[in-house]
Amino acid sequence: MNQIRALLQRTFGLVKHHMGTDQFGNKYYYIPQQKTWIGQTIRSKRIVEAVNPKEIEYDLENIPSEWEAWMRGRRKNPPTIEEILQNEEYRKVIKIRAHEVQQKEEIRKEKEYEEGLVAQPIQTQVKGHASATYFGKDKLSPEPTSTANTFQPGGWLPPGNSSKKK
Template identity: 35%
Template sequence: MANKKPTRDLIGIIWQNFLRSLRPRQFRGNYIGEDYFGNKYYEIPANPSIGKRKSSRWFEPADKDAFDQELTAEWEAWLRGRREEPPTRDELVKNLQIMDMKKRNAAELDAHYAKAKDAAAMPKQVEGETIGTYPKYEEYEIMPGKKNKGQ
C-alpha cells in the first residue's frame, strides 16, 4: 500500500456545510432570570459545532417605550460577558440592601451638614438693623468712606 496523503474533498465539504445550514437554529433564547426592575434576561448558549463561539445574551425591558432603562450592575456584567454565571436572587437582594443603606446614610449626612452649612451661612446682624433682602456684614462698609455705627 502506498502512503496516500488525505486530500480535501471540496465538494464534500460544501455539501456538509449546506446540510448543516438546513438544520433548525435556535432563535428564541432560554429564560435566565429577572431583576427587581422587571427586566427579563435571555441567552442562546454558544455552539462551537456551528461556528458560534460566544453566547448571545440580551434583555427585554419592563417598559419597552422608555429609553433610559436601568440595569443592575450584576446583570449588566453578565450581559457584557464579564461574568459567566448570572447573578443569584440572594446576591441581588444583598446588594439592593447595601444600596438602600448607602442612600439612607447619604441622606442623613446631607441633612446633618445642611444644618451646619445653613448656620454658618447666616450673616451676623449689625446692631439695630433688621433683616433685609440684602445681608449686611460688620466687616463691610454700608456707605463708602464712612464707618458703621457699631464701630
C-alpha cells in the same frame, strides 16, 4: 430579527441555555460557541429576552446592574436573586445615609453663618462673571470704575448720555 433568530435556532439546532430571570421578568440566556451545519463558527453570546419586547428602546434601568455586568462579560457567573435583592437594599441604605450627611452639612453651614465663622454668600441682582468690576454690586455705577487693561466695554455710560439715537 427575533423571528429570524428563532427560525435559525430551530433549523440549525443552536443551543440556548437559560441562565436566570431577574425580578422584572427579563430572561437571560447563554449561547455557547457552536459550529453550524455549513461549517460556520458562531461565537458565544449572552442575550436578554425583555419582558416587554414591544418597547423600541430598552433602558438599562430595566436591567439590574449585576445582570448587566454578566451580559458584558465583567463577571463570570450569573447573579442570584438573593444577591440582587441584597445589593438593592444596600443601595437604599447608602442613599439614606447620603441624605443624612447632606442634611448635617447644611445644618453645620447655617450654624457657621450664624456664628460669623464663615461669610454668607452674596445674593446679587446684577449678574456677571466674578472678574467683572460690577460683580457683587446691586446696580451699575455711572462712574467709571476701571481703567487700562481692566476696562470692560459697555460697562459704563457717561452721565447725561442717553441711549436715544439722534
